[in-house]
Amino acid sequence: MENNIKSLIPLLKSLILGAEDEDINAFLKICNLVVLKNKEAIIKSNKKGTKAFFILKGTIRGYLINNKGVEKNIFLRPTYTFMGAPNALFNEEVSKYTFEAIGETELLVFEFNDLESLALKNPTILKFYLSAYKEIVQTLTYRIESMINKMPEDRYEDLLQKSPQFFKTVYHKDIANYLGITPVSLSRIMKRKLEKK
Template structure:
């Protein structure tokens, strides 16, 4: 199993003991996911917290009119999951789909809780991850209510340059809250300036 990227990730936050490094494989399960395969669909309960070893995913909602609204993209060494469904154990309103063939490491809720009890350092690491996620979400909400679509697009380009060969312009437009046509207009305007 490929746990080294996850161990390296954890150690960016706090150094692990040899025992802590060795038990990661006991709690996380490796899974290979094909392009366009779902690891979560609307109506399912999110039973795993997912770390991406290799690949690219998107998390999105389909509204009553059938329009997709991308909430998150995630690539190597990022986490993805419906936190609300994971913690409440209620059905999700979201889909999580692989955009590429991928390798992931997943931990079940009960295993994550056991990991926190048995090895408290992981509880501290996951708390930092949750705090960082809240900061990112807060910044995204502030940007969405205070920036123009062009400013949001330029920020997306600057912040996430590694997404551009991996996700479609239609998906980027959805993430930014604009139509693909409007995004095309923004891109043409930027290329002329």
């Protein structure tokens, strides 16, 4: 496994601008490489969730169970993004969310506090951490605004434009759930779009 982690150095150097080998090695020292099978969870609801992860391959969905017992997708996270259970990471609570793989997924998993400690000592890792943090905030803010202001067809168009990879890797039922519509409505929207071409 250690050889597999070391082989990630060139990839991470291409993703972390200005990083030297020692910066990447410092980050990798706090990480474990984890491979998940389809529908395998990395974080489960009602469990302690102090770990965060960086997705190397695949997609992770984060969902909660609402008060009617229905799964609601809150997060769809693609390759080369960070994630963790926000309430568990920041407030030391049990996770509200379950995060599971869609298809085979590879992750670098680490204790969130370890990343913060490393970032305080290493300016390059701090920039990487802050850019990841900004991306998550922008994604969630946009998602909230989209759910408030846009019609389902517009939300579909936005997701297709911003994250076309989801339509190749994510089940349509999970995309529909993420968009706040039924799978049947998603199929109708997709059919209408194809007919207009």
